[in-house]
Amino acid sequence: MERTFVMVKPDGVKRGLVGEVIRNLERKGYRLSGIKMLQMDKELAVRHYTEHEGKPFFAELVRYITSGPVVAMVWEGPLVIRGVRVLVGATNPLDADPGSLRGRFAADVTHNLVHASDSYESAEREIGLYFNAEEICSSVIMNN
Secondary structure (H helix, E strand, O other): OEEEEEEEOHHHHHOOOHHHHHHHHHHHOOEEEEEEEEEOOHHHHHHHOHHHOOOOOHHHHHHHHOOOEEEEEEEEEOOHHHHHHHHHOOOOOOOOOOOOHHHHHOOOOOOOOEEEOOOHHHHHHHHHHHOOHHHOOOHHHHHO
């Protein structure tokens, strides 16, 4: 069973789209195994976006992601990392499939509704930033 990290960003929370994101992932057959709402501080934002540090858009990413509450989630399922990325759509909503979450709901490349891990390594790193083991209910535990 694979796990991934998904975060509804401040624009998605503000617009009331958390349920829409969850609904789409559940309908695909993925299992929600961890969820929390939080106000991200600058330190966590810098750790989250560490791979973009030094890029021209880094400061704007940090400013935006700390501008309002986010909903952090852990999802499980077969090939969930790749599957969630397809459901979420391309980073730039103008390039996203019209049926994807970003294609349907995102305004622009900065305010693009949702973050989803792009690899096994980033999923594990990002899950570890937001959750400890006790906060995640894996399928194995839930089925026992």
